[in-house]
Amino acid sequence: MNTDTRLELRQREIIEEFEMFSDWMEKYEHIIEIGKELDPISEEHKVDDNLIKGCQSRVWLHAELNSEGIVIFTADSDAIITKGLVALMIRVLSDAEPLEIAKTELHFLEAIGLNSHLSPTRSNGLLSMVKQMKMYGIAFSAR
Amino acid sequence: MTQSGSYDVNAIRREFPILKKSINGYPLVYLDSAASAQKPLSVIEAQREYEAHFHSNIHRGVHTLATQATEAFESVRTKIADHINAAQREEIIFTSGTTDGINLVAGTWGRANLNEEDTIVLSRLEHHSNIVPWQILATEKRFKIEVIELNEDGSLDESSLNEKLALNPKMVAISHVSNTLGTVNDVKRITALAHSVGATVIVDGSQAVPHKTIDVTDIDCDFYVASGHKMYGPSGIGFLYGKHSLLEQMPPWRGGGEMIASVSFEEPTTFNIPPYKFEAGTPHLSGVVGLGAAIDWLNSVGLEKIAAHEKSLIEYASGELMKIDGMKLIGTAPAKASVISFLVEGIHPSDIGTLLDGLGIAVRTGHHCTEPIMTKLGIPGTVRASFAAYSTKAEVDALVAGVNRAVKLLR
Incomplete structure (x- = not known):
């Protein structure tokens, strides 16, 4: 499989x-479920250094490059809907090569009608989190 | 729908075009008026009418339009002075809003009067706009900022108030109504106490003006600030009331046109008299006209009637919300206006806010620009529902049903 399309397929899967x-509440219900199922971040990584401060909810993000050159993200949030959205980001961007992460255009939130959560005014830390994930991709690919 | 006495909330709602809107397929339930109130048609029309037929620059033209614009503008100054019972119209300065007004007082009166060794007193209830301008000035002038603490219910701690006043502060800066907890401060009494120790008093009235009749002569405060958009008027316009004797002594703030008497490169530039000394540049003219229309609208409905209507809604909403398991109201001071802040145990406020938005219900979540309150209470923020003249009992029911639904999903 072409590595460029791997993350694209993950996005399409989420869109499907x-x-x-059909309605907002069902979508949010699903996001809440996804949030509840997100693998927990280990306590040692849930520290202020990994905190992405949003105005309302807090997001912790940790990234690791494993021996196969694959980036693994773990994250958490104190708000469950934010956590669900974070989990979706991780589904797309974690377990991927640094360059894939850096290059991927995230369009799935727009496709599922949740793009407003990524707006700079939303202040839930999600936009900063996506930027941070991309930064990790760039930083790790430079190694 | 509530209809108490002659108060016809449905008739009032018809004056607000935005309230007919649907959000996410649901009728809009706007419970964020403490952040910004919606505008009645009369305000929207007044601004449009001004722009379409009367606009010109003020104070400086001999032509007809300039005269008409100036008259429209200056008549609102008089209207505000009457509305808050100022001794004279020259005590009203147009600002861009409450924040601008506080920055003006800090930047002129504060800069001229506060020095090292001095103390000023704020309360923990203050909005960031009544904290940060003082902090910025304090880093430069090195005066001390002391904070009046709160009781559990969000009212001011009387002993803390007395303790801070005993420090002989030069300034007391206090909100009339808390935007986060709804606490109404007895600013008349606080002003008298502050004056007795020689302090100058500024009252942040942004949350009071849409709910209360303001009488600055009775309060006897030295400065009073408010924003147009909190009182059904336009954003980007507000006013500062200042006692004339103080305004006369205060140095100018922003330099520019209109605030001068005479400008010269050879002689010292001299300044205009108050209020013009503090109104550099061309103001938000249609905003001023809109603010005038908003005051007319408030008076046509009657502030007392609005306050009574809101009070009944707050009482009803508090009772209904408290039926929800794990509900905690934040801010239960005996004197309260306009807002209900709450938390549901184990649930982040932003999650509730997001789900309510999905149901077309607009509330505010977060720290409401009052981080010191949140720090003190040890909470990440609250959900805040705020009420206005056009709010209804049915909207309270929608809120309560929405919170119930959200809680069910989130638990």
Whole structure:
């Protein structure tokens, strides 16, 4: 499989998954479920250094480059909807090569109608988190 | 729908075009008026009418339009002075809003009067706009900032108030109504106490003006600031009331046109008299006209009636919300206006806010620009529902149903 399309496929999978929901509350219900299922970040990484401060909810993000050159993200948030959105980001961007992460255009939130959560005025830390994930991709690819 | 006495909330709602809007397929339930109130048609029309038929620059033309614009502008100054019972119209300075007004007082009166060794007193209830201008000035002038602490219910701690006043502060800066907890401060009494120790008093009235009749002569405060958009008027316009004797002594703030008497490269430039001394540049003219229309609108409905309507909604909403398991109201001071802040145990306020938005219900979540309150209470923020003249009992029911639904999903 072409590595450029791998993350694209992950995004399409999420878009399809959300197609079955007709209204906002169902979408949010699903996001809440996804948030609850997110693998916990280890306590040693849930520290202020990994905190992405949003105005309202807090997001912790940790990144690791494993021996195979694959980036693994773990994250958490004190707000469950934010955590669900964070989990979706991780589904797309974690377990990927640094360059893939740096290059990927994230369009799935727009496709599922949740792009407003990425707006700079939303202040839930999500936009900063995506930027931070990309920065990790760039930093790790330079190694 | 509530209809108490002659108060016809449905008739009032018809005057607000935005309230007909749908959000996410649901009728808009606007419970964020403490952040910004919606505007009645009369305000929207007054601004449009001004722009379409009367606009010109003020104070400086001999032509007809300039005269008409100046008259429209200056008549609002008189209207505000009457509305808050100022001794004279020259005590009203147009600002861009409350924040601008506080920065003006800090930047002129504060800069001229506060020095090392001095103390000023704020309360923990203050909005960031009544904290940060003082902090910025304090880093330069090195005076001390002391904070009046709160009781559990969000009212001012009387012993803390007395303790801070005993420090003989030069300035007391206090909100009339807290934007986060709704606490109404007895600013008349606080002003008298502050004056008795020689302090100058500024009252942040941004949350009081839409709910209360303001009488600055009765309060006897030295400065009073407010924003147009909190009182059904336009954003980008507000006013500062200042006692004339103080305004006369205060140095100018922003330099520019209109605030001068005479400008020269050879002689010292001299300044205009108050209020013009503090109104450099061309103001937000249509905003001023809109603010005048907003005051007319408030008076046509009657502030007492609005306050009574809001009070009944707050009482009803508090009772209904408290039926929700894990509900905690933040701010339960005996004297309260306009807002209900709450938290549900184990649930982040932003999650509730997001789900309510999905149901077309607009509330505010977060720290409401009052981080010191949140720090003290040890909470990340609150959900805040705020009420206005056009709010209804049915909207309270929608809020309560929405919170119930959100809580069910989030638990």
